[in-house]
Amino acid sequence: MTFRFIHSSDWHLAKPFRRFEPALAGELAAARLGIIGRLAKIARERGARHILVAGDVFDSELIATVEIRRALAQLAEESDLSWLLLPGNHDPLRLSGVWDQVSRIGVPANVTVLSRAAPQAFGNDAMLLPAPVTSKDPGRDITEWMDAAATPAGAARIGLAHGSVRGFGSDDDAALRMAPDRAKRAGLAYLALGDWHGAARISADTWYSGTPEPDQFPDNEPGFALAVTVEGSQLVSVEKVPTAEFTWLRLERAVHSLAELGVIERDVRTAAGTLAKTLVRLSLGGHLSLADRAALDVWREDWTARLRRLEIDDKRLTVTSGSLDFESLGLAGPLLEAAKHLAAMSSDPANAESDAAATALLRLAGFAAEGRREAP
Structure with missing residues (x-):
C-alpha cells in the first residue's frame, strides 16, 4: 500500500x-x-x-x-x-x-x-x-x-x-x-x-x-x-x-564599475520570489571611481526601498579619485578645491585624518551625484 x-x-x-x-x-x-x-x-x-x-x-x-x-x-x-x-x-x-x-x-x-x-x-x-x-x-x-x-x-x-x-x-x-x-x-x-x-x-x-x-x-x-x-x-x-514566504540572500561580489551593479540586480531578481519579501546581505570588494562610489550610495537607497531589507558591507571596496571624477560630478569653484584637498588627505597614509577625509569626500560626492540626478 x-x-x-x-x-x-x-x-x-x-x-x-x-x-x-x-x-x-x-x-x-x-x-x-x-x-x-x-x-x-x-x-x-x-x-x-x-x-x-x-x-x-x-x-x-x-x-x-x-x-x-x-x-x-x-x-x-x-x-x-x-x-x-x-x-x-x-x-x-x-x-x-x-x-x-x-x-x-x-x-x-x-x-x-x-x-x-x-x-x-x-x-x-x-x-x-x-x-x-x-x-x-x-x-x-x-x-x-x-x-x-x-x-x-x-x-x-x-x-x-x-x-x-x-x-x-x-x-x-x-x-x-x-x-x-x-x-x-x-x-x-x-x-x-x-x-x-x-x-x-x-x-x-x-x-x-x-x-x-x-x-x-x-x-x-x-x-x-x-x-x-x-x-x-x-x-x-x-x-x-x-515553503518559504521570505527569501534571504547572501551575495559576495567584486565590482569595478557601476555597470556591474546591474549583474547584482539580475541575480537578486532571479533568486527572489518577491522583492518586497526579500532580505539581502551584500558584501562588496573591488574598486570604484569616486563618481561610481557616489552613485553606489544612490543605488543603495533605491534598492533599500525595493527590498524588505538590504545590508551592504563595503569595507573591502576601495575608491579611486582624479580630476575626471570631479568633472563628472559637476564640481567647480570652492567645491572642486575642497574635493581635491580631501582627496589628497585621504590618499596619504601618514595623515591621521585620512579616514575622516575619505568619508567627507564620499559624502561630498554623494551630494553632488544626488544633485545631478534630481536636476531637471
Missing part, C-alpha cells in the same frame, strides 16, 4: 528576531506561524494526511502562553490532517518546559506530542519510531533504541529524530549526535531528521528537511519541506517542496 507523509522540522515558532526593527521582526514571526497553513496545503495537494515535525517546533522553552495558544489554534484549524510533533533541543521535553504548557492548555485532537521513545502506529501499515529530546546533552545516541524496536511484520518503519549525524554539521547543539547509518541498522524505510536548517540528503533513506522558513542569511538550503512516499515497507521517493 502506498503511504505519503510530509517531513518538516525547525519551525522555531515565537522566534523574537531582536536584531531587526519591530515591524520587520513581526513580519518574520508571522511568516513562521504561517508555516502551518502552507504545510497543510502541500500535504493536501500530495495526498498526505500526516505531517511529521522533527524537533524545534518552538524557539525556546520560555514561550509566552499567547504564542503557544496561537500555534495550537492554527494546528486545530487544519483538522483533517494529523500533526506529530517531536521535542527538539530548543524545546526539549522536560519538567516545566514548553510542552508542559502545551499540555495544560490542551492538545487539539489532531495533534500528537511525541513524548515517548516507543513505536507508535502511523497511518496504514506504518510504524513511527520517535526519539524525543529530553536534554541538550543526553550523553548517548538517542536513536539507538530503534535497532531493537519491535514492529509488526511488513510494516514500514519510519524514524523521527533531532540532532546531528556524525560527520555532518549541526546548526545548534553538537552534543546531540547520531549514527549516520541508523536507518540501515534499524531497518527503517526512512529516517526524518531535524536540527540542520537546510534540506539535505544524508543517504537515500535519511534526510534533513531543514527549516521551512529561513531565519538568517544561509549557506545551506532552507525553505523546504519533504514529501515522502513509501510503498509497503520500502521508500519510493523524497520530493523537496518550496
Whole structure:
C-alpha cells in the first residue's frame, strides 16, 4: 500500500528576531506561524494526511502562553490532517518546559506530542519510531533504541529524530549526535531528521528537511519541506517542496564599475520570489571611481526601498579619485578645491585624518551625484 507523509522540522515558532526593527521582526514571526497553513496545503495537494515535525517546533522553552495558544489554534484549524510533533533541543521535553504548557492548555485532537521513545502506529501499515529530546546533552545516541524496536511484520518503519549525524554539521547543539547509518541498522524505510536548517540528503533513506522558513542569511538550503512516499515497507521517493514566504540572500561580489551593479540586480531578481519579501546581505570588494562610489550610495537607497531589507558591507571596496571624477560630478569653484584637498588627505597614509577625509569626500560626492540626478 502506498503511504505519503510530509517531513518538516525547525519551525522555531515565537522566534523574537531582536536584531531587526519591530515591524520587520513581526513580519518574520508571522511568516513562521504561517508555516502551518502552507504545510497543510502541500500535504493536501500530495495526498498526505500526516505531517511529521522533527524537533524545534518552538524557539525556546520560555514561550509566552499567547504564542503557544496561537500555534495550537492554527494546528486545530487544519483538522483533517494529523500533526506529530517531536521535542527538539530548543524545546526539549522536560519538567516545566514548553510542552508542559502545551499540555495544560490542551492538545487539539489532531495533534500528537511525541513524548515517548516507543513505536507508535502511523497511518496504514506504518510504524513511527520517535526519539524525543529530553536534554541538550543526553550523553548517548538517542536513536539507538530503534535497532531493537519491535514492529509488526511488513510494516514500514519510519524514524523521527533531532540532532546531528556524525560527520555532518549541526546548526545548534553538537552534543546531540547520531549514527549516520541508523536507518540501515534499524531497518527503517526512512529516517526524518531535524536540527540542520537546510534540506539535505544524508543517504537515500535519511534526510534533513531543514527549516521551512529561513531565519538568517544561509549557506545551506532552507525553505523546504519533504514529501515522502513509501510503498509497503520500502521508500519510493523524497520530493523537496518550496515553503518559504521570505527569501534571504547572501551575495559576495567584486565590482569595478557601476555597470556591474546591474549583474547584482539580475541575480537578486532571479533568486527572489518577491522583492518586497526579500532580505539581502551584500558584501562588496573591488574598486570604484569616486563618481561610481557616489552613485553606489544612490543605488543603495533605491534598492533599500525595493527590498524588505538590504545590508551592504563595503569595507573591502576601495575608491579611486582624479580630476575626471570631479568633472563628472559637476564640481567647480570652492567645491572642486575642497574635493581635491580631501582627496589628497585621504590618499596619504601618514595623515591621521585620512579616514575622516575619505568619508567627507564620499559624502561630498554623494551630494553632488544626488544633485545631478534630481536636476531637471
